[in-house]
Amino acid sequence: MAKGINYKKTDDMKAAIKKACPDGVDVFFDNVGGELFDAVFANLNRHARIAICGQIADYNESDPPRGPRPMHTLIAKSARMEGFVVFDFKSEFDTAKKQLATWYNKDQLTYRENLVGGFDQIPSAFIGLFSGENIGKQMVKVAEAE
Structure with missing residues (x-):
C-alpha cells in the first residue's frame, strides 16, 4: 500500500x-x-x-x-x-501527448489543478507556487474564450 x-x-x-x-x-x-x-x-x-x-x-x-x-x-x-x-525527451513528446490523451479520454488519468480567475491574479498565483498554496497544476484563467 x-x-x-x-x-x-x-x-x-x-x-x-x-x-x-x-x-x-x-x-x-x-x-x-x-x-x-x-x-x-x-x-x-x-x-x-x-x-x-x-x-x-x-x-x-x-x-x-x-x-x-x-x-x-x-x-x-x-x-x-x-x-x-x-x-531531454523532446523527441517523445508527440507519443506522450497521444498516450496522455487516450488515458484522459478513458477517465484513466487522475489529476488535480488549482485554477484562479483574472489577469490580475497572475503574480499572486506565481508567488503561490513557491509557498505551496496550490495543489496540482497552477493555472490562471485570464479571460473567457471568444
Whole structure:
C-alpha cells in the first residue's frame, strides 16, 4: 500500500520517511530539494537512484543553504544521482501527448489543478507556487474564450 507524507504537517521529515518507507528508499524523483532532499537522502538504500528535476525549495534563496555533500554517501551506497530535464525527451513528446490523451479520454488519468480567475491574479498565483498554496497544476484563467 502506498503511503504519503504531508510535509506541511510533519515536524521530523527524516523520521516520517523512515516510517513510510521502513525498508528504505530505492528511487527518488526530486522536484523540491532542500530539507526534503536531505531527509530522503538519509533513508537511501544501497544502489538507490535519484533523479533531480527541480530544487524549488531554494529557487528564491539569495544565499542558498549548504546541505550535506552527497558524494561519500553515493559512493558508500553505490547510488546514482542524475539530473532530469524534460527537454531531454523532446523527441517523445508527440507519443506522450497521444498516450496522455487516450488515458484522459478513458477517465484513466487522475489529476488535480488549482485554477484562479483574472489577469490580475497572475503574480499572486506565481508567488503561490513557491509557498505551496496550490495543489496540482497552477493555472490562471485570464479571460473567457471568444
